[in-house]
Amino acid sequence: MCGIAALQLRNPLLHPQLGSLLSSMLCQIVDRGPDSAGLAVYNSPELVKQGTSTLSLLGKDQGLSLAGITDGIADLLPADAGTAVQVVGDTTLVSAAVDTDLLAKAVGGTLPGATIIGRGQHVAVMKSVGHPMEIAADHGLAAMAGSQGLSHTRMATESAVTAGGSHPFSVADDLCLVHNGSFSNHATVRRELKREGAVFDSENDTEVGARYIASRLKQGDTLQEALVNLGKVLDGFYTLVVTTADSMAVVRDPIACKPAIIAETHDYVAMASEYRALASLPGIDHARIFEPEPGKVYTWSL
């Protein structure tokens, strides 16, 4: 099954409530995927800092002390990069005032076994195995501020129940993808992407979707175009939510196998697998509520 809840806040006055609103949405989609979960939070002052890149690493224990990680990475970066490392829940966040590729190299040099699950200037990605509400609580979601957020509860089908197989998949700067459904030809598309030079972190079908979108964006597609192209190349059933630094997109497969419902007000755009996840949002009684049409790409920008 899997559950999705995503929220883009148009009204900056709501930013301090992003985490609590997303947490209340997540609570209602736990039934749809109780085995693991993931979160992406954008522009949270607790997690990312303007002018720096942040990498999200899977797991709180990287085998070195925080000071050890900080020193190791700082040694590999320019002196003024201002390397900072913090643990949030089961996630290690590494920040420095360099681009993400350079930061990723320094992380790779210091922590060769680390798995990078999020990257960019605006986003922090957190995921783990277990009950989604415990994962959210462990990461302190309810207290987080931010401009938009994405959450996913997973009922695994195509790959193992591991934190690495949890969504969102974030494979390019500030790009996140969550997926309800499964891609049936992911192995074929994976081979094609590998030929183009893509390196995969997992055997997960959704990672293929994420890397496909990243590849299209790199080739100059808009987010809208990338998702239209995804519909031509990837076969299967899906409701996808994609977020970038300042936008959010929703698309369902043309047969509409998987549910999605959207609520839009002047203050926010919210998307969830089921209405009950939207029911407690402020002003929901006056929201424009609709189900996205099959095969149609919807995008909203901040």
Added chain:
Amino acid sequence: MVTLTIPEADMPPATAPEGIPAGIGVDLDDSPVRELNQALHDAVDGQSWTVTSPGGKHSLAVGIDADVDVTIEGHAGYYAAGMHQKGRVTITGNAGVGLAENIMSGSVHVKGDASQSAAATGHGGLVVIDGNAGARCGISMKGVDIVVGGDIGHMSAFMAQAGRLVVCGNAGDALGDSIYEARIYVKGSVASLGADCIEKPMRAEHLEELAGLLAAAGRTEDPAGFRRYGSARNLYHFHVDNSTSY
């Protein structure tokens, strides 16, 4: 040998005893859905129920078997008013997947939109959706009447066997795919017809039937503005040319 009996057949019909308040309210912020459904199963004819704070919860007001009026104030989740047997259920907001699934009789009215598979496998009764219905509306319908004020999604009336589907807006792709019987009336456009579904002439009896359905749904459209679709009956008969295949 098993003899099927109706245990309550000899009992006098249940009616609301005098003194019971005309309206009974249930707030789902305070009561679990199971309690609501049990209370509705224990309800007696003539009662009127109002359900508040539905919050998109699933399986609301399923299996009602008494002649009661139930109003759900707000949005319902999946399988609302499923297996409906008697009485009238009104949902003032939207309904999720599988509205009135397997409805047998009685009526269900949604004032907003309904998600996919509305009135799926319905055997009888009337389902009215004032707004739009998603994909697979009336899938495998077996006698239910469905009136949709807006549009319906793709694959609606798939393998429909009996009943009537009225659409005041447009129909999505593959309408009536593999339809056995059932009559479909659409006022707007049809994106495409499914296998073995064809347009058929509107005769006087169809205009009369449609007028009755529209009136029952409280609608004011002119039946003359609709087209009728149904089974070409080419698919479900065994084709004699295939007899040598065995």
